[in-house]
Amino acid sequence: MGRQHTGAIVNIVSYYFGALPLGIHLAFNGWGLEGLWVGQCIALYLVGAMEWALVAFSDWNLQVKNAFDRMDEGEQIESGGGPLEQAVEQ
Numbered sequence: 001m002g003r004q005h006t007g008a009i010v011n012i013v014s015y016y017f018g019a020l021p022l023g024i025h026l027a028f029n030g031w032g033l034e035g036l037w038v039g040q041c042i043a044l045y046l047v048g049a050m051e052w053a054l055v056a057f058s059d060w061n062l063q064v065k066n067a068f069d070r071m072d073e074g075e076q077i078e079s080g081g082g083p084l085e086q087a088v089e090q
Contacts, residue, residue, distance in 0.1 A: 003054070007051060010047055014043045014044075014047045015043050018039070018043045018046055019039040019040050019042065019043030019044075022038075022039040022043075023036040023037075023038065023039025025039075026039060
């Protein structure tokens with residue numbers, strides 16, 4: 001989908017603003033090492049939920065169009081699109 005930057009932002013926000021503070025808080029308030037792990041697990045669930053939402057609510061027709069726009073002309077011909085297909089139809 002060409003949205004690697006979105007995945008990076010989701011991971012940074014979840015881990016640096018979610019897992020790390022929560023894990024440190026839990027670790028130093030009675031949970032110990034288990035608190036660090038709980039913070040990481042919660043962040044992992046947050047990342048999964050946010051990335052699932054990005055995929056589930058994407059406009060897939062637009063994503064396919066964007067993928068074809070990023071392809072070279074030769075790649076479009078191999079996949080059944082592009083100018084060769086238009087020439088055959090005429």
